[in-house]
Amino acid sequence: METLKYSVLDLVPITEGDTTKIALDKSLDLAQHAEQLGYTRFWVSEHHNTPSLASSATVVVLGHLAHGTKKIRIGSGGIMLPNHAPLVVAEQFGTLEALHPNRIDLALGRAPGTDQATAFALRRGRDESVQDFPKEVVELQNFIAVENWGSKVRALPGEGANIPIYLLGSSNFSANLAAELGLPYAFASHFAPTHLFSALHDYSSNFKSSKQCRTPYAMACVNVIAADTDEEAHYLATSFYQFAMGIITNVRRPLPPPVKSMDKLWTLEQEMIIKNMMHYTFIGSPSTIREQLQVFIEKTKIKELIVTTNIYDHEARKKSYTYTAAILQQMVMV
Template sequence: MSSKILSNIKFSVLDLVPVTQGNSAQHAMKNALDLAQHVEALDYTRFWISEHHNMDSLVSSATVVLLGYVAQGTSKIRVGSGGIMLPNHAPLVVAEQFGTLATLYPDRIDLGLGRAPGTDQRTAMALRRERQESVQDFPNNIQELQNYFTNEDLGEPVRAIPGEGLDVPIYLLGSSTFSADLAAKKGLPYAFASHFAPSQLFDALHIYNNSFAPSSALQKPYSMACVNVIAADTDAEAQILATSLYQLAMGIITNVRRPLQPPVQSMSGIWRDEQKAMITNMLHYTFIGSKETIEKEITAFATKTQVQELIVVSHIYDHEARKKSYTILSEIFTS
C-alpha cells in the first residue's frame, strides 16, 4: 500500500522528446505520443513537453507543434509546456499559440513558463536576435501575456485572437529563488526543476509557500517538483537502465552532444571521479530501483517537500522499458 501522502498528491510526466542512438527524430516524436497515450491510461494528471534548442539528444524545439500532436492523439490528460522559455518569444505569439491550442482542446492545455534560454548562449542569440534581457523583462512579459488572456483588452488595439477570454492556466517554472518569489507574488502555481538543479529546492519552496499572495488564478500555494525516476523489476536492472541518464548528464557537463545512449553494465571507465561527483550532485533527486525502493524514496521526498504534485522525467533508452517505469510508478500512487 502506498503512503497516505502519495495518495494525496498528483503525478505527471515531463517529456523532453529524447532521440535515442540509432533512431530518428520522427521516431522520438512518435514515442512521445505513444508515451502520452500510455500514461493517460494510467491516470497521470498531465503530460508536459519542455522547450530545448540545438541539442542532438532532444527534438522538442517546436514545442507548440508537438503539444498539438500529443493533444490530438489523447483525450483526457492535460497537455502543456514544461516549459515555454518566454524570453525566446513575444508574449503575443505565445498567447495566440496557446489560445489556438485551448480552442482546439478545451480545458486540457497548460502553459508553463521559464526564463532560461533552453540552449547555449550562441543559440539563444540566434533565437532572441541579440536582444538583451533586463531583470524586469520576465515579470513584465508574464503580465503582458496574462493581459492577452483576459477579457479586459477588448478596447485595446492589440489583442490575442484566439486567446482572449480563454482559461489557459499559467505555471511558473524555475530552478532558483527568483522564480519562487515571482510565482508567490503573482499568485501562480510553481514548479521547481529539481531533476537537474537540486541545490535551491527547499529555499525556493520556503519562499514560495511563505510569500504566496492569493490571486484570481489561485487562492493558496500549489507547488510542484520535477524528479528523475527509473523504475524496473529489480534494483539491479534499474541501475543499469540509469546509465543512459548518466551518459546524457556527461554530455551536458562536457558539452558533447549526441543522442541518448544505450545502457551499459557500468559507468566505470566512462566517467572520472570528479565527473561522477558533479553528475551525482546534479541528479540528486533521482530515484532508481524496484517498486519497493522507489515507493520508499518518493514517499520520503514528498513528505519532506510537501509538494502538491510530482512531475516525473525518465531518461530510459528502451521505449518499452520507459513505459514500464511509468507503469511501476503508477502502481505506487494508485495502490
C-alpha cells in the same frame, strides 16, 4: 488528506539509431500510456540546438500530443518566455486551447533552454535581463485575459481562453515571482536540487491569492527509473548518466544504450558533478522507489509530483512509468 497528483515531463529524447519522427511517435505513445495510467498532465520542455532532444518546436509537439490523446492535460514544461514575444505565445496557446478545450497548460521559464549563441539567434539580438521576465509574464497574462478586449493589441485566439499559467524555476527568483502573482510553481529539482527547499519555503510564505490560485500550489520534478529489480534499474540508468555527461561536457548526442559499468566512461569528478546535479533521481525496484518518493513528498509537502524518465528502451521506459503510477496512486498529500 488528498490523493497526490502526478504528472509527466517529457524531453522527447532521440535515442541512438532513431530519427526525429520516431522520437515524436514515441512521445505520443508515452502520452497515451500516461493517460491510461491516470497521470494528470503531460508536459514537454523547450530545448534548442540539442541533437539528443526533439522538442525545439514545442508548440507543434504539443498539438501533435493533444490531437493523439483524449483527456490528459497537455502543456509546456516550459516555454522559455525570453525566446518569444508574449503576444505570439498567447496566440499559439489560444489556438491550442480552441482546438482542445480545457486541456492546455502553459508553464513558463526564464532560461533560454540552450547555449548563448543559439539564444542570440532566437532573440535576434534583443537584449533580455532577469528584470524583463516578470514584465513579460504579466504582459502574457494580460493578452489572455478577457478584460483585454478593448486593447489596441489583442491575442486572437487567446483572449479569454482558459489557459492556466505555471511558473518554473530552479532558484528563489521564480518562486517569489510565482508567489507575488499567485501562480502555481514547479521546481526543477530533476537537474537543479540546490535551492529546492528554500524556494518552496519562499513560495508558500509569500504567496498572494489570485483568481487562478487561492492557495499555494507547489510542484517538483524528479527523475525516476523503475524496473523489476534494483540491479536492472541501475543498469538502465547508465543511459541517463551518459546523457548527463553530455550536458556537463557539452558533447551532445542521442540517448545511448545502457552499459554494464560507467567506470571507464566518466572520471570521479564527473561522477560527483552528475550525481550532485541529479540528486533527486530515484532508481530501483518498486519497493525501493516507494520508500524514496515517500520521503521526498513528505519533506517537500508538494501538491503534485512531476516525473521525468529517460531510458533507452521505449518499453522499459513505459514500464517505469507504470510502476511509478502504481506507487503514487497510494500516496497522499497534507
